[in-house]
Amino acid sequence: xxxxxxxxxxxxxxxxxxxxxxxxxxxxxxxxxxxxxxxxxxxxxxxxxxxxxxxxxxxxxxxxxxxxxxxxxxxxxxxxxxxxxxxxxxxxxxxxxxxxxxxxxxx
Amino acid sequence: xxxxxxxxxxxxxxxxxxxxxxxxxxxxxxxxxxxxxxxxxxxxxxxxxxxxxxxxxxxxxxxxxxxxxxxxxxxxxxxxxxxxxxxxxxxxxxxxxxxxxxxxxxxxxxxxxxxxxxxxxxxxxxxxxxxxxxxxxxxxxxxxxxxxxxxxxxxxxxxxxxxxxxxxxxxxxxxxxxxxxxxxxxxxxxxxxxxxxxxxxxxxxxxxxxxxxxxxxxxxxxxxxxxxxxxxxxxxxxxxxxxxxxxxxxxxxxxxxxxxxxxxxxxxxxxxxxxxxxxxxxxxxxxxxxxxxxxxxxxxxxxxxxxxxxxxxxxxxxxxxxxxxxxxxxxxxxxxxxxxxxxxxxxxxxxxxxxxxxxxxxxxxxxxxxxxxxxxxxxxxxxxxxxxxxxxxxxxxxxxxxxxxxxxxxxxx
Numbered sequence: 389x390x391x392x393x394x395x396x397x398x399x400x401x402x403x404x405x406x407x408x409x410x411x412x413x414x415x416x417x418x419x420x421x422x423x424x425x426x427x428x429x430x431x432x433x434x435x436x437x438x439x440x441x442x443x444x445x446x447x448x449x450x451x452x453x454x455x456x457x458x459x460x461x462x463x464x465x466x467x468x469x470x471x472x473x474x475x476x477x478x479x480x481x482x483x484x485x486x487x488x489x490x491x492x493x494x495x
Numbered sequence: 496x497x498x499x500x501x502x503x504x505x506x507x508x509x510x511x512x513x514x515x516x517x518x519x520x521x522x523x524x525x526x527x528x529x530x531x532x533x534x535x536x537x538x539x540x541x542x543x544x545x546x547x548x549x550x551x552x553x554x555x556x557x558x559x560x561x562x563x564x565x566x567x568x569x570x571x572x573x574x575x576x577x578x579x580x581x582x583x584x585x586x587x588x589x590x591x592x593x594x595x596x597x598x599x600x601x602x603x604x605x606x607x608x609x610x611x612x613x614x615x616x617x618x619x620x621x622x623x624x625x626x627x628x629x630x631x632x633x634x635x636x637x638x639x640x641x642x643x644x645x646x647x648x649x650x651x652x653x654x655x656x657x658x659x660x661x662x663x664x665x666x667x668x669x670x671x672x673x674x675x676x677x678x679x680x681x682x683x684x685x686x687x688x689x690x691x692x693x694x695x696x697x698x699x700x701x702x703x704x705x706x707x708x709x710x711x712x713x714x715x716x717x718x719x720x721x722x723x724x725x726x727x728x729x730x731x732x733x734x735x736x737x738x739x740x741x742x743x744x745x746x747x748x749x750x751x752x753x754x755x756x757x758x759x760x761x762x763x764x765x766x767x768x769x770x771x772x773x774x775x776x777x778x779x780x781x782x783x784x785x786x787x788x789x790x791x792x793x794x795x796x797x798x799x800x801x802x803x804x805x806x807x808x809x810x811x812x813x814x815x816x817x818x819x820x821x822x823x824x825x826x827x828x829x830x831x832x833x834x835x836x837x838x839x840x841x842x843x844x845x846x847x848x849x850x851x852x853x854x855x856x857x858x859x860x861x862x863x864x865x866x867x868x869x870x871x872x873x874x875x876x877x878x879x880x881x882x883x884x885x886x887x888x889x890x891x892x893x894x895x896x897x898x899x900x901x902x903x904x905x906x907x908x
Contacts, residue, residue: 431818
């Protein structure tokens with residue numbers, strides 16, 4: 389099963405086994421990762437599941453759609469080049485070891 | 496040990512209050528009590544992905560059960576709070592137990608408005624608000640063939656889209672001259688009317704429903720006042736909700752169109768707050784006291800109250816936003832368009848990329864967007880900041896909303 393590493397703003401990391409097909413957001417909620425709020429439930433209406441994707445993995449993700457790009461513009465912590473919404477990242481076997489960093493705040 | 500905060504209601508508002516209290520560093524006891532026999536879950540998917548089978552119960556839970564233990568939140572589900580004793584500061588459950596509070600948050604929601612006509616009690620006439628009701632809807636949809644939806648608002652149209660996508664014959668009966676008329680401009684109503692029609696949904700506006708007809712206790716059709724009958728083996732009624740105000744009213748708290756609260760979301764009793772679907776609050780963006788039914792309203796009001804209870808007294812002034820998903824088209828709404836006196840648009844219905852800008856006395860008050868997500872997101876910033884944008888600028892594609900919004904961020908930093 390692919391692993392995803394969540395790194396808190398303080399630098400603590402937790403490695404979680406995530407079934408392929410699950411989103412990085414859903415896996416965070418299920419495993420008690422603080423720092424992902426997911427207010428809208430994963431439909432690209434809020435920015436509260438914002439993450440910074442590790443550069444090694446960023447280019448391996450399917451690119452963000454317009455809706456996601458727009459939401460990133462209102463993120464509570466300003467977006468960076470590697471910003472994504474974790475509700476839009478589906479974990480696959482190819483992404484095993486994916487590292488995402490959580491912003492200081494989501495609201 | 497101090498008695499802490501009691502939250503009544505386990506919907507989005509109640510859940511978020513408990514979660515935000517802990518994020519805010521609140522260390523006292525938190526008791527979260529709800530009538531539904533489930534841990535807190537998201538309501539929006541109940542009329543979208545859940546009946547389509549794209550989302551199951553586990554995937555719509557707001558957090559897994561262990562979240563509540565991990566954050567020292569005492570979750571009591573399947574229990575109804577029957578009374579508030581404000582003098583003694585405790586709430587009593589219908590089952591008899593009582594819980595003392597220092598602060599009480601009423602996040603008691605709303606219930607479906609029922610149809611006061613003959614035949615409304617027949618088997619096959621369904622309403623949708625709770626997960627239990629959604630399970631019934633999903634189950635009954637499986638074998639149904641002809642569906643009549645009474646009410647062309649968000650819930651009715653979302654259910655119509657779901658039923659149509661499942662291959663059912665669907666008719667929507669709307670009492671007013673156009674769909675979603677309380678919420679959106681005619682151009683948006685027309686767009687969604689055409690979308691539903693193109694998928695095979697029959698939309699009837701100005702439809703005055705007079706009776707639901709049945710045989711052997713089961714629904715067979717819906718009669719209109721003009722005598723026309725629309726056959727149905729399943730009827731969905733989505734004609735709005737009524738706020739749950741009885742608990743507050745019985746304890747002497749003033750009620751308006753919902754439990755009346757001030758700008759801090761406090762009732763007339765300073766230790767009792769009301770938030771979410773049940774609360775009527777002063778809204779700077781509407782310029783009036785309003786009651787909203789939305790995820791944004793529930794979550795932001797919860798956050799505001801949690802911060803106040805945790806010691807940072809807060810005024811509520813979050814910009815309202817909403818969405819609806821019907822077939823493949825999401826409508827994104829920012830602001831409150833009530834009372835608008837001018838409407839302009841960008842894009843057009845033909846391209847399926849359209850934003851409608853609403854103005855009141857020359858001020859931009861709301862934007863509705865279809866496949867123009869940047870307009871929506873920038874609109875939230877512009878309306879929240881009260882940026883002056885003229886109708887002519889709003890209609891001009893050459894005026895870059897992102898640039899305008901960027902100027903606000905720069906001015907505030």
